[in-house]
Every structure is written in C-alpha cells, then in structure tokens.
Amino acid sequence: MTRAWQLVTLAAVVALGATSCAERAKEFDTAMSVLPPVALGASLVYVDSSVQTAYVLDVTRPEAAPREVALGRGASFVARRNQHDEALVLCRGERGGVGVDPQASSLTVVSGTAGAAPRTYVLGSPFNAIAQTPDGARAIVHFRTGEGLAGLLFNPNEIAIVDLEAEPSATNPVRRTVRSFGGVPSAVFFSPSMALAEGPRTLAVILSDAYVTLLDVDNADRAEITVPLALPEDPRAVLPVQVLFDPDDPTVYVRAVASDDIFALRLQEVPSAERAGNDFRPSLTQLAVGSRPNDMALFDAGDGKRLIVPSRASRNVSIVDARSSSVTTIALDVPADRVLVFDATAPGDPELSPRALLFTADGSASSISFVDLVDIEERRGRNVETRAIGRPIVGALPLLARGLLVLQHSSSTGAPGLSLLDLSARTSAPIFADVPLENAKFGANETRIFVAPSFGARLGFLDLGTFVPGEVRLDASITAVLPLADAPIVAVIHGDLAGHVTLLDASDPRRETARSVQGFLLSNLLARGDE
Amino acid sequence: MRALSLFVFALTTLLGANHAAAQVPAQPSAQPSAQPSAQPTPQLVPPAPVDGAPPQNAMQAPQSAPPQNAMQAPQSAPPPNAPAQTAPPQGWVAPQAAPTVASERAPFDESDGEEGYEDVSVPIGLAGRLAINATLDVLWYLDTANDAFARSRGLTSGGFSVALTTLDLSRQLLLDFGLGWRTESSQTVVLQAFNALYESHATYVDATLRFELTPWFVPRARVSAGLQYLSATLSNNVGSSPLDGGAFAFVSSVGAGVELLGRLGAGLTSRESRTAALTLALIVEGGLVVGTNTSLTVTPREPVDDEVAADRLPVVGTNIGSLGGVAPYLRISGALRF
Numbered sequence: 001m002t003r004a005w006q007l008v009t010l011a012a013v014v015a016l017g018a019t020s021c022a023e024r025a026k027e028f029d030t031a032m033s034v035l036p037p038v039a040l041g042a043s044l045v046y047v048d049s050s051v052q053t054a055y056v057l058d059v060t061r062p063e064a065a066p067r068e069v070a071l072g073r074g075a076s077f078v079a080r081r082n083q084h085d086e087a088l089v090l091c092r093g094e095r096g097g098v099g100v101d102p103q104a105s106s107l108t109v110v111s112g113t114a115g116a117a118p119r120t121y122v123l124g125s126p127f128n129a130i131a132q133t134p135d136g137a138r139a140i141v142h143f144r145t146g147e148g149l150a151g152l153l154f155n156p157n158e159i160a161i162v163d164l165e166a167e168p169s170a171t172n173p174v175r176r177t178v179r180s181f182g183g184v185p186s187a188v189f190f191s192p193s194m195a196l197a198e199g200p201r202t203l204a205v206i207l208s209d210a211y212v213t214l215l216d217v218d219n220a221d222r223a224e225i226t227v228p229l230a231l232p233e234d235p236r237a238v239l240p241v242q243v244l245f246d247p248d249d250p251t252v253y254v255r256a257v258a259s260d261d262i263f264a265l266r267l268q269e270v271p272s273a274e275r276a277g278n279d280f281r282p283s284l285t286q287l288a289v290g291s292r293p294n295d296m297a298l299f300d301a302g303d304g305k306r307l308i309v310p311s312r313a314s315r316n317v318s319i320v321d322a323r324s325s326s327v328t329t330i331a332l333d334v335p336a337d338r339v340l341v342f343d344a345t346a347p348g349d350p351e352l353s354p355r356a357l358l359f360t361a362d363g364s365a366s367s368i369s370f371v372d373l374v375d376i377e378e379r380r381g382r383n384v385e386t387r388a389i390g391r392p393i394v395g396a397l398p399l400l401a402r403g404l405l406v407l408q409h410s411s412s413t414g415a416p417g418l419s420l421l422d423l424s425a426r427t428s429a430p431i432f433a434d435v436p437l438e439n440a441k442f443g444a445n446e447t448r449i450f451v452a453p454s455f456g457a458r459l460g461f462l463d464l465g466t467f468v469p470g471e472v473r474l475d476a477s478i479t480a481v482l483p484l485a486d487a488p489i490v491a492v493i494h495g496d497l498a499g500h501v502t503l504l505d506a507s508d509p510r511r512e513t514a515r516s517v518q519g520f521l522l523s524n525l526l527a528r529g530d531e
Numbered sequence: 532m533r534a535l536s537l538f539v540f541a542l543t544t545l546l547g548a549n550h551a552a553a554q555v556p557a558q559p560s561a562q563p564s565a566q567p568s569a570q571p572t573p574q575l576v577p578p579a580p581v582d583g584a585p586p587q588n589a590m591q592a593p594q595s596a597p598p599q600n601a602m603q604a605p606q607s608a609p610p611p612n613a614p615a616q617t618a619p620p621q622g623w624v625a626p627q628a629a630p631t632v633a634s635e636r637a638p639f640d641e642s643d644g645e646e647g648y649e650d651v652s653v654p655i656g657l658a659g660r661l662a663i664n665a666t667l668d669v670l671w672y673l674d675t676a677n678d679a680f681a682r683s684r685g686l687t688s689g690g691f692s693v694a695l696t697t698l699d700l701s702r703q704l705l706l707d708f709g710l711g712w713r714t715e716s717s718q719t720v721v722l723q724a725f726n727a728l729y730e731s732h733a734t735y736v737d738a739t740l741r742f743e744l745t746p747w748f749v750p751r752a753r754v755s756a757g758l759q760y761l762s763a764t765l766s767n768n769v770g771s772s773p774l775d776g777g778a779f780a781f782v783s784s785v786g787a788g789v790e791l792l793g794r795l796g797a798g799l800t801s802r803e804s805r806t807a808a809l810t811l812a813l814i815v816e817g818g819l820v821v822g823t824n825t826s827l828t829v830t831p832r833e834p835v836d837d838e839v840a841a842d843r844l845p846v847v848g849t850n851i852g853s854l855g856g857v858a859p860y861l862r863i864s865g866a867l868r869f
Contacts, residue, residue, distance in 0.1 A: 023683075024675070024678035024681070024682055024683065024684070025675055025678055028678050028679055028721050028722065029721075029722075029723065030722065030723070031722060031723040031724065032722050032723075032724060050722075062847045063847050065849065065850055066849075474844070475843055475844050476771065494771075495769070496769070496771040497724055497725075497767060497769065497771075498725070498765065498767070498771070498774060499849075500771065502844065511844070514844050515844055515845040515846070515847065516844045516845070516846045516847065517846070517847045517849075518772075518774070518830070518831050518846050518847070518848065518849070519765075519774045519829050519830070519831075519848055519849040519851075520849045522725075522765060522774070522829070522849060522851050523849050523850060523851065524850070524851065524852045525679055525721070525722075525765075525851040525852055526676035526679050526827070526851055526852030526853060526854060527676065527852045527853075528679075529675030529676060529678045529679070530675055530676075
C-alpha cells in the first residue's frame with residue numbers, strides 16, 4: 001500500500017471514529033413527565049415537561065398531527081383558562097447548572113385554535129400555583145406551601161398579577177409582595193364583581209396562615225389589606241379554607257379550620273376625604289356557629305342574605321344573618337359536612353323556593369337531609385326532612401339545571417354505584433355498578449353522565465332524561481373522562497405513556513363509532529435530537 | 532420479508548444468467564480444444580486446476596467468439612513493446628472473429644523481478660465470473676434522528692451480494708454488476724421508558740470498477756442504488772401495544788476501497804491466475820450512503836388473533852419524524868469469486 005493510501009485510510013478511520021464517539025442528544029435519555037391533560041373546546045392539551053412542549057390534539061381531526069407548542073422549562077401545572085378556549089401552563093423555570101442555563105419562570109397561554117400564537121408571560125420567580133378570575137381575565141400566580149418550593153432564596157409572599165387579556169409587557173405581569181405575618185399563601189380566591197364605592201371591581205382574597213389579604217386586582221398598585229383571623233397570642237392554627245362573597249352587600253365570608261366562627265368581612269366605604277388608596281375598608285365580625293363548621297353556603301332569605309353552615313361535630317346546621325349576627329341552630333338527624341343550596345319545588349310545596357341539601361361525603365352516612373329555607377328561622381326543625389339513600393355517599397355531582405344530584409357510592413362499605421337524586425321529588429334512583437367508580441363527568445350538553453371505573457376498559461354512561469344506563473367497551477383501561485365543550489365528543493383518557501385517547505360520540509356513545517388516537521406524545525420523537 | 536423475497540428472486544435470476552454465460556465456452560468446437568484427457572497440447576493448455584476439473588475459461592479456439600477471459604492470439608499486430616507476443620505460440624489457433632483487441636500488460640507476470648504485468652494483447656469483452664460476497668458494514672449516520680434507536684450513530688449492518696464480472700474493459704480493468712441485500716438493526720431504550728428497535732432491509736444493484744494493480748491488491752470503486760424498507764418499533768412494558776411503523780426509501784451509495792486477493796492454485800502464472808477457478812477476496816471499502824429522508828408513522832401492532840384484530844377500534848397513529856439516510860460507511864467484505 002502506498003503512503004498516500006495509508007494516509008487516506010488513517011484519515012477515514014479517525015473521522016469515522018470521531019463521529020461514532022459523539023454522545024446522543026440527552027433529550028432521548030430524559031424520562032417523559034406528562035401532566036394530566038385538560039380539555040378545551042374541541043381539543044385536548046397534554047404537557048410533557050421533559051421536552052418543554054404542549055401537544056394540542058384536535059379531537060375533530062384526530063388524524064392530524066398534534067400541534068406542538070414550545071413552553072418554558074419545568075412545566076408544573078396546566079389548567080383551562082376560564083371561559084376561554086385556552087390553556088394556562090405554569091412553568092417554574094430552570095435554576096441552572098452545569099451546561100444548563102437558568103431560565104425564569106413563565107406562564108404560557110396555549111390556544112386550542114390552530115394558528116393562534118401562544119403568549120408567554122415571564123414571571124421571574126418559580127411560583128407553583130395559579131388562580132384565575134371566573135371570567136379568565138386575570139390570574140394571580142403565587143407560591144403555595146408544600147408543593148416543591150425551591151430556590152436558594154425566595155419570597156413565599158411574592159405574587160404576580162397577570163392580565164390575561166393583554167399582551168406580555170414590562171408592566172404585565174405585575175410582581176409584588178403581599179404583607180405577611182409569617183405565613184405563606186395557601187390559596188387565592190377571586191370575587192365576582194363587587195359593588196364598591198368607586199364602581200364594581202374584582203377582589204382577590206389571599207388565604208394564609210391565620211390571616212387573609214384583600215387585593216384590588218383592578219388596581220394592582222394599591223396597597224393590599226391584611227386581616228388577621230386570630231390574636232397574636234392565640235396558639236391555634238386558624239387556617240382559612242373557604243371563602244364566599246356577597247357582591248350586593250359587599251361582604252367576604254371566610255371559614256377557617258380550627259375555628260368555631262365564620263369570619264365576615266364587611267367592605268365599608270372609605271370616605272373620599274380619607275381615601276388614600278383603596279375605597280373600601282373591611283370590618284371584621286366573627287359569627288359563632290357552634291363547633292367546627294364544615295361548609296357554608298349563602299342564600300337569599302328575601303330580607304337579606306343568610307349563611308347556612310353545617311357542623312358535623314355538633315350534628316346541627318346554623319343559619320346566620322350576617323347583618324344582625326343572629327344565629328339560628330337546627331339539630332339534624334344525621335350529621336352533615338356538606339351543603340348544597342338550590343331552588344326547587346318540594347313534595348307538597350309547588351312553590352319554587354330556596355332549599356338546601358345536607359349530607360356527608362366521606363362514606364360515613366347513608367342518609368341525607370333536605371331543609372326548606374323559607375321561614376327557617378321560625379320553623380326550625382319542622383323544615384328539615386331526612387331521607388335514607390341506602391348506601392354511603394362518597395361524592396356528589398350537582399346538575400341543578402336538571403334538578404338532579406348525582407351521588408357516588410363507595411365500594412368498600414357497600415355496593416358501588418350511583419344514585420340519581422331528584423331534588424324536587426326527593427327520590428333517588430339507584431344505579432349499581434360491578435366495579436368501583438373513579439370519576440364521573442357530565443357530557444357537554446348535560447344529557448348524559450359518563451362514569452369511569454377505577455379499573456377496566458368499560459365506560460359507563462347514564463342518560464339523564466330516561467335514567468337508562470349503558471356502557472361502551474374500549475380497548476384499554478380508563479384513567480379519566482374529559483367531555484369536550486365545543487364538540488359532541490367525549491375523550492376517554494387511557495394510561496399509555498405514549499398517549500392514548502379514545503374518542504366517543506357524546507350523543508350516541510357506541511363502540512362502532514369510536515376511534516382511538518395513540519402514540520401522539522411521541523410525535524416528532526426523532527427530531528428531539530435537533531433541539 | 533418483502534425485501535428478502537426480492538433478493539431471493541434477484542439472486543435466482545442472476546445465478547441463472549451466470550449459468551447461461553458459463554455455457555458459452557463449452558460450446559462444441561470444430562477445432563482442437565483444451566481437453567486434457569484427449570490429445571493434450573502441453574504448450575498451449577494451462578495446467579489443470581488443483582481439483583482436476585476442466586478449467587472454466589480455459590484456452591480454447593472457438594469458431595465464432597472467443598471464450599471469456601481466455602488467452603487468445605491477437606488478430607492485429609502486437610505493439611512494439613510486446614516481444615513476447617510477436618510470434619504466436621506454436622499450435623495456437625486464432626479465433627476466426629476476434630473482438631477488438633487491447634494491447635496491455637498481462638497481469639501477474641513477475642518476469643521483470645517485481646509485481647507487475649507482462650505486456651499481452653487481450654480482448655475487451657464479456658467476462659462471466661461470479662462473486663458471492665458476505666458483507667459487514669459499519670455506518671455512521673449523520674442525522675441525529677438515528678439517536679432514537681442507538682446510543683451511538685454507528686450501526687452495524689450485514690448482508691450478502693452477488694456480482695458478475697461482465698466486462699473486461701481492459702486487461703487490468705474489470706466491471707462487475709451485482710445485486711445485494713443488506714440489513715441493519717439497532718435497539719436501545721429511549722426516554723427511559725420505551726424499547727426502540729430499528730431495522731432496515733435494503734436490496735440494491737451495484738456496479739464495481741476493479742483495477743487489478745497487482746495479483747493480490749485490487750483497488751476498486753463502487754456505486755449502488757436500491758430500495759430500502761425501514762421499520763421502527765417502540766414498546767414499553769406497561770401492557771400497551773407496541774407501536775410499529777415502516778416505510779420504503781431510496782438508498783444509494785458511492786465508495787472506494789481495495790480488494791486483497793487470494794487465489795487458490797499453487798504456482799499460477801499470470802494468465803492462470805486471472806482465470807483461476809476460485810478466488811478469495813477480502814474487501815475493505817469506505818464511502819457514503821445517501822438515502823432519502825424517511826418519514827415514519829407508528830401505529831399499535833395488530834393483535835395476533837385475527838378475531839381480536841378485527842374487533843379492535845380504529846386507531847390513528849402518529850408520525851414520529853423522519854430518519855435521515857446520509858451516512859459514511861466502512862464495509863468489510865469477504866468474497867468468493869469463481
């Protein structure tokens with residue numbers, strides 16, 4: 001072999017060896033991390049945080065490849081934007097490391113409509129929770145205790161107020177820190193439009209350990225108002241857990257764990273002359289409702305709003321007039337920790353009146369109590385009627401437009417299944433199941449309820465007009481049911497890591513018309529090394 | 532399987548063609564021919580092969596056409612620098628209709644004290660030697676898409692091919708046409724969850740130009756083109772059906788290398804070596820494979836049971852992307868040529 005040949009051969013070997021030694025892209029070795037999907041109008045949104053991608057699957061065109069939307073790093077939460085065909089994806093960012101650049105946290109709005117560009121709001125801090133107004137116009141991103149807080153230094157009371165109707169900018173989102181008494185926010189609730197002095201506005205109520213913070217989200221530059229729920233020397237952990245709003249007589253009601261009281265914050269007008277910022281000032285009233293209230297609901301008694309508060313420990317229900325702070329306590333035959341207020345007729349009473357249903361949803365009781373709320377303070381226990389359901393209740397799904405409540409029963413303490421409770425007739429139609437039921441969802445037009453078993457590949461459904469049940473046999477075990485709002489389709493989610501959805505005709509769910517989409521989370525898998 | 536069937540069909544066809552070509556020299560001759568068992572002419576007939584069988588391509592005197600690869604007397608005048616050919620050997624019967632003659636150095640003549648060729652005049656014409664190759668290829672794919680199926684981009688490929696030396700372009704230059712089949716496979720874990728398996732079967736035709744530089748060292752260049760079937764399987768162990776996909780792609784390659792030859796038969800002269808009955812070759816070749824980008828769509832595997840398969844819900848698969856087909860390669864082949 002000549003020297004030239006030797007050199008050529010050597011060069012070729014070195015070149016090929018260098019090529020073969022190249023490590024493959026790390027994206028191929030990264031484990032998938034897929035968040036539970038959410039249903040938009042006519043699409044499903046899956047988020048795989050390992051590849052910073054949201055997959056938007058158009059259920060009306062399942063043969064089309066899922067649309068891929070780039071996200072920031074560390075996607076941790078996805079939810080549908082209220083009243084919109086969009087999904088909100090919260091990404092916690094990247095702290096950085098060897099070979100990994102740090103990245104700020106962000107909130108990305110992913111549209112269910114093809115062609116709509118995503119909007120990404122840079123948040124800055126690695127928030128781990130998000131709350132949005134009922135109309136989806138605004139969101140508050142915040143820290144929540146106990147959910148993977150990370151960072152060398154972080155301020156748990158920092159929040160970001162995002163105007164979701166506006167494009168991202170230097171002033172959107174607004175980052176600020178709410179006043180703290182040492183606690184960390186646990187939840188954020190938004191009010192409906194409240195009748196305040198300077199006009200109707202939305203308030204945010206931030207719940208923290210032993211105090212709540214009121215924030216005018218329409219005027220984010222105004223100072224927040226912090227209201228302690230316990231005295232500094234009080235050793236109890238008074239943790240607020242539930243908030244109700246009376247928008248007409250602007251009042252915020254707060255229920256807290258470890259407190260026997262309901263806290264009523266009346267938002268009083270601040271005189272113009274004294275107004276330096278907010279146009280309201282809360283006035284705190286503690287309403288004693290007995291031992292450990294478990295739930296609360298507001299109803300209109302004709303002469304003003306009342307609170308109805310069940311207490312399981314004291315086995316009674318309290319009716320509270322917030323204006324007078326008067327409390328009427330009514331004993332119950334069966335303990336209750338949940339209350340549902342509805343307008344309906346009743347047997348022997350054709351009047352459409354406010355009524356309440358009291359029940360326990362932890363599987364400990366199989367009876368329920370109906371309470372007629374008209375003249376309840378005078379008639380007291382005479383307005384209470386107890387009905388036996390026959391099986392312990394573990395869940396409830398109201399369908400007030402049809403005057404129905406779907407009660408879910410447990411399998412460990414009795415036969416699994418459902419009961420369809422007619423709120424007017426106060427009768428229940430039992431529907432038995434041969435396997436425990438995991439979740440139940442109404443179809444988009446609320447003519448059917450779809451129930452997934454905790455194991456197995458058969459999807460149950462119930463016609464809410466005729467109460468006739470049915471089932472569809474599918475090809476894989478079911479993990480969730482997601483009705484689509486804008487398409488007559490029910491998406492049945494299976495547990496395949498590669499992505500597996502069965503699409504059913506919501507109006508006529510049959511195996512013959514069903515079809516599956518599979519593997520879509522591996523869409524463009526081969527291109528991941530290019531990134 | 533489709534590719535294998537195609538290969539078997541092509542191989543059968545090619546062997547049949549070679550068989551037909553091999554019959555040409557065996558046609559009855561009106562002139563004395565090289566028949567060792569009857570009236571041997573030692574001056575003209577090369578030694579019998581080791582196995583004693585009549586040598587293919589032995590010197591004969593065909594009536595109409597010379598045998599392929601046969602040493603033949605030139606019709607035209609030899610070149611001035613070919614003294615060994617100035618006088619035809621005694622008893623040599625010149626063909627009646629010799630083809631165009633090229634005057635070159637004959638291979639494997641070491642009379643000048645070094646490896647080389649003696650000057651002989653040889654005809655340009657049909658050859659007819661068959662080679663069976665077993666190949667081992669190492670391909671280095673340049674496209675990162677292949678990383679999904681292997682931890683490195685070097686894939687090992689094996690295959691077989693048959694080649695027919697059809698043309699002697701000159702005394703040292705040969706042109707082979709061949710048909711081959713090549714398969715490659717790789718498997719790895721991807722996304723820490725899926726077992727990713729990649730397989731391909733390629734059937735190709737190729738043309739190889741070989742330059743017999745020395746009796747044992749033959750540089751060569753090869754081009755090929757063919758059809759490749761790629762398949763991918765992604766499966767995990769959580770009970771869901773594996774996802775399968777496959778697609779056809781055009782594939783071609785160009786490469787160059789060398790053959791190291793070993794010819795069976797002791798004491799062969801240059802002429803004899805060229806027509807030896809059996810030649811072993813070790814081929815080392817490098818080059819570039821260029822294939823079309825192949826888009827792969829995977830769908831759940833059909834159940835084995837027909838009834839279950841028919842019962843299954845219609846499934847929409849997903850496109851997992853495209854595999855690039857450009858890859859430098861290093862091929863090591865063993866060839867048996869006869």
